[in-house]
Amino acid sequence: MSELPFRPFESALDHDRSLAQLRAALDGADDGELFLERRRAEALVLDDGRIRTASYDATEGFGLRAVRGEVTGYAHSSELSEAAIARASKTVRLAVGDGGGVMAPPPSGTNHKLYTDADPIAGHAFGVKVDILREIDAYARALDPRVVQVTATVAASCQEVAILRPEGGLVTDIRPMTRVTVSVIVEDAGRREAGSASGGGRFVLDGLLQPEDWQGKAREALRIALVNLRAEAAPAGVMDIVLGPGWPGILLHEAIGHGLEGDFNRKGSSAFAGLMGQRIAAPGVTVLDDGTIPDRRGSISVDDEGTPSGKNVLIEDGILVGYMQDRQNARLMGVEPTGNGRRESHAHAPMPRMTNTYMLGGDVAPGDIVADLKDGIWATGFGGGQVDITNGKFVFSCTEAYRVKDGKVGAPVKGATLIGDGATALQQIRAIGNDMALDPGMGNCGKQGQWVPVGVGQPTIMIGGLTVGGSGS
Structure with a gap:
């Protein structure tokens, strides 16, 4: 495994010849770049006392x-290789045709680094990671005699990119990523339930490998599992919902965030298309997409087109004020790029994508919000969900939720799904807590077959009139 920084123009490629090939490919185009990548990833999974997976992958390309x-x-x-770039140049020329375009100005430069460039894989020996996984297993089992299975994961990756622009600019970024998960x-009495914590x-x-961190994850995973062990069947019907802080922002991400990406709005396929400057949310609702938070999972020093990441306000006090843009959509919509041009890898073209998307906090104590819930559900954990971008309709499953009546928290419920649409849900936000929090660092976002790491966040909020799908009454 190489410990050297990724320097493709000092090894496999010649800078000047590659630049000449890029300029030839982009002659008459409006924009474009040569994106080079090297990625390494390691994952170790201990399941039921045994190492189930020990993988290491290394890829590179352009x-x-x-x-x-x-x-x-x-x-x-x-x-x-230069031969491969030459073949690629002939292919992309087919899209440009006879040309006639005017090259867009290059991205602005930045020296701002949001994270370390240290290799997270090389920092600890393989055997050390295996020993820690075994310690996690033993610790979790010792917490409660009802624990019958433990799964622990240590994952680390490093993506190194170099982006060559036709005007000659070269942007580089080294992007580490780490995660520990305990389930x-x-x-x-014959009933089995699961819980998981990750970050x-x-x-x-x-x-992440210090006991105070992974022990906390093990205790949280156990707490969720024990809550679910005594959960009752979720009720069904239309009711008010309180969402907890942090990870429940995944509902905001899916139901609203995707609808505010530039390409969907340029093409008119978003439920929010054509609503710039109009009220789309309740007063007090301010939503940002912010790729500039140091060390966060969704942060990027520069996006995959070389544009510095930004702190972009999307909704301000309920008014739609911005979309997330890559360079192409920004140019076609007559606005500036926002640093949201992202791609899964060198095998994918960039498109507008979220980074860390969150709602700002309000001034209400979260306990008061729950106390004001007359008859509904308090949801503090979410699993998977689906959303239709064209109308904003969503379905989300709760992994931890409680029945609330007359402001009193009752039994946990199992099998609750939240059903609604993003545009209506935004208008029905009735209270915003003062406890805004970001998720612990575990989100991935899919769009058109591409997956990228993201972050979410929100305070405790109350949403009126969502449909709850459940098995109870």
Whole structure:
């Protein structure tokens, strides 16, 4: 495994010849770049006392893009060679045609680094990680005799990118990522339930491998599992919902965030298309997408087009004020790029994507919000969900939720799903807590087959009139 920084123009490629090939490919185009990448990833999974997975993957390659108007030509290869770039150049030229475009100005430069460039994989020996996984297993089992299975994961990766622009600019970024996850299954009187806790970010593994960190995750996973062990069937019907802080912001991310990405709005397929400057949320609702938070999972020093990441206000006091943009959509919509051009890897073209998307806090104590809930659900944990971008309709499953009547928290409920649409939910926010929190660092976002790491966050909020799907009455 190489410990050297990724320097493709000092090894496999010649800078000047690669730049000449890029300029030839983009002759007559509006925009484009040569994106080079090296990625390494390691994952160790201990399941039921045994190492189930010990994987190490290493990939490298390039993607060459030419943009003209709404058309994009893209070619990629895992072979870093001038011959491969020459072949890719001929392919993307087919999209540009005879040209006639005017090259967009380059991204502004930045020296701001949001995370370390240390290799998170090399920091700890393989055997050390295995020993810690075994310690996690033993610790979780010792917490409660009802624990019958433990799964623990240590994962680390490092993505190194270099982006060559036709005007000659070269942007580089080294992006670490780490994560530790602890899941437990408990059994009592023949009933089994699960709980999980995870977290990480763009930093080395040191902190995550300390007992005070993974022991906290093990206790939280057990707590959730034991809550679910005594959960009752969720009720069904239309009712008010209180969402807890932090990770429940995943509902905001899916139901609202995707609808505020520039490409959906340029094409008119978003439920929020054409509503710039109009009220789309209740007063007090302010939503940002912020890729500039140091060490966060969704943060990027520069996006995958070379634009510095931004702190972008999307909704301000209920008014739609911005979309997330890559360079192509920004140009076609007559606005500035926002640093949201992201791609899964060199094999994918960039598109507008979220980074860390969150709602700002209000001035209400979270306990008062729950106390004001007359008949509904208090949801503090979420699993998977689905959303239709065209109308904002969503379905989300709760992993931890409680029945509330007359402001009193009752039994936990199992099987609750929240059903609604983002546009209506925004208007029905009735209270905003003063406890805004970001998630612990475990989110991934899918769009058009591409997956990128993201962050979410929100304070405790109350939403009126959501449909709860459940098995009870």
